[in-house]
């Protein structure tokens with residue numbers, strides 16, 4: 253979808269874009285193809301797209317994957333997507349006003365975050381490929397990353413700063429809560445930058461596309477994961493404070509002292525210097541001693 257076509261579509265319908273919904277649409281064909289290529293799609297794949305907008309990426313996903321589930325919050329864009337991708341006959345056969353689609357597109361008009369939180373979805377066999385709405389990108393990724401059966405691959409276009417946080421390591425400036433909540437189940441892979449000129453309108457932040465691949469073997473069980481989330485949230489609640497002091501609010505001092513000493517972690521260490529694997533081991537020890 254080229255920029256003039258995009259502008260025309262919007263002006264024909266008198267649509268003023270909504271900044272708070274992060275409506276910056278991709279019009280650079282090469283970049284759209286590169287994002288889809290990172291999905292390594294085959295006809296056997298089911299793809300979740302969050303925020304299809306006017307559908308420039310949707311079009312490519314539909315050509316390469318077997319099934320696309322697209323969730324868009326803006327009713328005006330849902331109408332455009334229906335016209336672009338859904339035949340009249342199928343629209344009539346669709347189950348309700350909120351959902352429509354072609355044989356391989358299911359279009360849902362909803363707030364994606366609420367949709368994901370509302371039920372425990374099983375995303376095994378699915379891939380997320382999306383140019384995410386930047387304001388809700390982090391909670392959406394955390395929700396998908398921590399769900400018991402998350403997508404096998406997530407290819408996401410994001411604010412560059414958020415992408416850097418997602419692939420950070422201990423002691424990096426960007427390392428923190430978001431890094432750990434996502435990396436527990438996903439390994440960050442390739443990242444490429446996307447210049448502001450590839451979007452309409454141009455965002456005033458830098459963007460990047462990051463691939464995350466679900467770990468083959470879980471590092472923690474679902475029950476342990478709940479404790480891990482509590483530990484890392486508490487440990488990063490005040491970045492400059494010693495981790496042991498922060499964790500004492502939730503765990504007995506003796507349990508903490510023993511676990512940290514077993515892992516060779518200094519009592520003075522701050523959370524930003526503790527690696528994912530160490531948080532995982534700490535969680536296992538804390539669960540054992542409960």
Ligand code: SAM
Pocket residue numbers: 273274275276277278279302303304305306307308309323324325326329362363364365382383384385386388
């Ligand atoms: N994928 C399109 C593209 O690349 O041109 C549009 C991407 S644009 C960055 C983000 C899209 O997400 C917009 O269409 C916006 O309306 C939609 N959106 C914003 N918040 C949303 C939410 N909570 N749930 C679903 N869609 C949302």
